[in-house]
Amino acid sequence: MSDLLKRLRERGWRLTAQRRVVAEVLSGDHIHLTADEVHARATERLPEISRATVYNTLGELVSLGELLEVSTDHRATRYDPNARRPHHHLLCDRCGTIRDVHPTGDALSALPESERFGYTVSDVALTYRGICPNCAA
Amino acid sequence: MSDLLKRLRERGWRLTAQRRVVAEVLSGDHIHLTADEVHARATERLPEISRATVYNTLGELVSLGELLEVSTDHRATRYDPNARRPHHHLLCDRCGTIRDVHPTGDALSALPESERFGYTVSDVALTYRGICPNCAA
DNA sequence: CCCTACGTTGGACAAGGTCTAAGTCAAGGC
DNA sequence: GCCTTGACTTAGACCTTGTCCAACGTAGGG
Numbered sequence: 001m002s003d004l005l006k007r008l009r010e011r012g013w014r015l016t017a018q019r020r021v022v023a024e025v026l027s028g029d030h031i032h033l034t035a036d037e038v039h040a041r042a043t044e045r046l047p048e049i050s051r052a053t054v055y056n057t058l059g060e061l062v063s064l065g066e067l068l069e070v071s072t073d074h075r076a077t078r079y080d081p082n083a084r085r086p087h088h089h090l091l092c093d094r095c096g097t098i099r100d101v102h103p104t105g106d107a108l109s110a111l112p113e114s115e116r117f118g119y120t121v122s123d124v125a126l127t128y129r130g131i132c133p134n135c136a137a
Numbered sequence: 138m139s140d141l142l143k144r145l146r147e148r149g150w151r152l153t154a155q156r157r158v159v160a161e162v163l164s165g166d167h168i169h170l171t172a173d174e175v176h177a178r179a180t181e182r183l184p185e186i187s188r189a190t191v192y193n194t195l196g197e198l199v200s201l202g203e204l205l206e207v208s209t210d211h212r213a214t215r216y217d218p219n220a221r222r223p224h225h226h227l228l229c230d231r232c233g234t235i236r237d238v239h240p241t242g243d244a245l246s247a248l249p250e251s252e253r254f255g256y257t258v259s260d261v262a263l264t265y266r267g268i269c270p271n272c273a274a
Numbered sequence: 275c276c277c278t279a280c281g282t283t284g285g286a287c288a289a290g291g292t293c294t295a296a297g298t299c300a301a302g303g304c
Numbered sequence: 305g306c307c308t309t310g311a312c313t314t315a316g317a318c319c320t321t322g323t324c325c326a327a328c329g330t331a332g333g334g
Contacts, residue, residue: 118270
């Protein structure tokens, strides 16, 4: 959080109340909010913050590599603040809850050259699906 | 295709011209159309077919397990007719082209019990990202 | 303390998808 | 073959998610 803001300042970010609030709302583990949820929580602390600013800020954080976009299904994109540590996701099919997980092995190297079709492969996303203990009960 | 229609009849599907056309449009390998693309191609063969019917039919095929939804980013969901053979996807970040790929190993078993958080895990989706040879040139 | 370029705002707009009420038609029964 | 009926289709309104813009506000260098 403070770390994040510091890094952003060093990269020429102007530090506004809105950006601070968005960064605060996103801090923590296993946080995967939609843009609207970020906006709702930000509004609690800074009532006048606009949707456009939330989208702008999220977009900037994504291109700076501080935030990860997670698109699970065709609904709203979620944002994952845990972008600096590589990880994958475990998604509950019923309630949509997401957990960060760390499978064994390296998924990237599991794709043989013959299956790359000439692509330059740079990244891989793994999403496990299932039912969380809460929904199973 | 004919196989597909036969399976659907056996499951009580009423066989209409619209459903036939949607099934036809989707047949083939490495096909990953958006709902709108399906609608456009279906319209060539059956001009009056409506968007709602295309969405309905796609949704039904997905719940019958004949079609796979692929949501790559926040843009339109794509539909993959290759649902009966397990496979994963390789996506071009620039133009959005998707290829079906078959990595080595079993991604499902790569998630240790300690990383399952009590979830009943049933499925895993792997999406490789990169640049396709066309866009690289 | 001022200036100015960067940031924020609200509202209009666009794309993707869902819903509904009214009309149509596949297919089983005669 | 023809009727009947409930499943299917239709057009269009509507919703959600996300983008764009022109006018306004302000962080931070000088």
